[in-house]
Amino acid sequence: MLSALPDAVLDRLFRDARTHRWWQDRAIPEATLREVAELAKMGPTSANSCPGRFVFVVSPQAKEKLRPHLDEGNLRQTMSAPATVIVAYDTEFYEKLFYLAPNSPDARSWFAGKPDAIERAGFQGSCLQGAYLIMAARSLGLDCGPMGGFDRRGVDEAFFPGGRYKSNFLINLGYGIPEKLHERQPRLAFEDFCTVA
Known part of the structure; x- marks a missing residue:
């Protein structure tokens, strides 16, 4: 039987973790980004179906490509972050199910030619995988700033011109500046968002 993680780990992943908007001028090694992805893919x-696709926007050229598609309120935090992840999904993810779901040889037929099923599984799965990426990044000592304030169509045209991938949300990654954090905003009480049936 698995035991609970130590409180210090839970604090790092959840209780003390915050959405960061101010970043130290400190690069993230590519090896760390790779490790983040290797952990995230296990969720x-x-x-x-693993429909999520991640673009780690790191280079100055790629950041400039992203800039015109950001909402004004997200410009500073995104352009100063060492990395910004475009969390997207592959609308043809089902073409890899022969490899990813060998125990379900008919899995491709659940999605191929069914746009509603593709959209639901792609969007839902990439949401999950983006959340796993946040947990993976935090577990490796990175801070995160997930956000949705951007022109999705513009990002898709700039980074996914073929139309196969669709962006979902962005995550800034780096080493945050704790002194710049505001007080944690409230959360709902258990009774306000949970029911035990």
């Missing part, structure tokens, strides 16, 4: 998705 579950429907039919093990």
